[in-house]
Amino acid sequence: MSVHKDSRMTAAFIMKEIDKAADLGLSHVQLDDGWQQGLSRNSAHKSGVKWEEWSREDWNPHDERFPNGFKALVDYAKSENIRLGLWFNPSQNNSYAHWERDADILIDYFRRFGISVFKIDGLSFYDKRSETNIRKLLDKVFNATSGQVTFNMDVTANKRAGYHYLQEYGNLFLENRYTDWGNYYPYRTLRNVWLLSGYVPAERLQVEILNINRNRDKYHADDPLSPENTGWQQAFAVGSVGQPLFWMELSGLGTDDLNILQSGLEEYHRILPELQGAxxxxxxxxxxxxxxxxxxxxxxxxxxxxxxxxxxxxxxxxxxxxxxxxxxxxxxxxxxxxxxxxxxxxxxxxxxxxxxxxxxxxxxxxx
Structure with a gap:
């Protein structure tokens, strides 16, 4: 699950998300762009300008959104059997010359808080040195944590590792679609997974599931393939081919929606042990x-x-x-x-x- 808009990114809100994730039996809650002190240019806040270059201080928890830091939040998540993940965008300047500093930031979050999942976003391999330095970053974190850290590599834009490179470090964040833009259709996600699964291990694909009832006005009411008309059962089934990624605010779901998803997840967890390793x-x-x-x-x-x-x-x-x-x-x-x-x-x-x-x-x- 990811919080993909940062306007509501606060400790209190994340705790609500943790509660809902625990109720559904999910394993992780990922804090997307907006948890950090240095807000990015994608932020809803006008002060957000960061993207290519970051300082060490930019990667502290945001002092207004998380005034007490992360420890209490991490402890609360653990009490609910939930692990936290963090969004991270390495500094691009001079072909990722600050790769070692960025690696140390991630290692520090692992050692202090036990955070072991990081979504790596914003990559752009301008040259061979960029590619080499990113591999050095991943290797350093991997080795310093004895392989306990997993990276979810965003492959949705720019010159990045793509589907066939750097797979050994974790998973692939497959899509970046939103009902806000009217470009999320479950059948399109199904097609992407279907076309890729002959070449890329499906179990490494993070397959997004959006709230099918959000932004209904962005779709024609008579569109038979709209998320709403497709339905939860079909949308969840698409996600279950890989790693289901609930790309939504769980606390915004209604009771009926939560009940449908909970039933689907119970069935999924019942079958999952038989599917693993296939x-x-x-x-x-x-x-x-x-x-x-x-x-x-x-x-x-x-x-x-x-x-x-x-x-x-x-x-x-x-x-x-x-x-x-x-x-x-x-x-x-x-x-x-x-x-x-x-x-x-x-x-x-x-x-x-x-x-x-x-x-x-x-x-x-x-x-």
């Missing part, structure tokens, strides 16, 4: 909002699970090719299928789902 590959058709698509999980060269997505199509039944043979297919969670069959040859399954825009998790068995 390879995820795309199956079906490329998602367009009107197609049948999905993913298959593979362990020991055998398909074990599938997540099927039905778009806005009048085709109630679809057959998926599998990268292996199975004997049986059964329902796990999501929309209850009208029919499930293993086809002759045992390397295909047929799924029949009622309605439009539905998804279902299936178990694939060899015996």
């Amino acid at each position: 390879i995820v590959l795309p199956i079906g058709e490329e998602p367009t909002g009107f197609t049948w698509s999905g993913f298959v999980w593979i362990k020991n060269n055998q398909p074990t699970h599938a997540l099927i997505f039905k778009g806005l199509t009048t085709e109630d039944t679809h057959t998926f090719n599998l990268p292996g043979h199975i004997e049986n297919v059964s329902y796990l969670s999501g929309a209850v299928p009208l029919a499930l069959d293993v086809m002759p040859g045992k390397d295909r399954i047929t799924v029949k789902l009622q309605g439009r825009q539905a998804s279902v998790f299936l178990k694939l068995e060899q015996e």
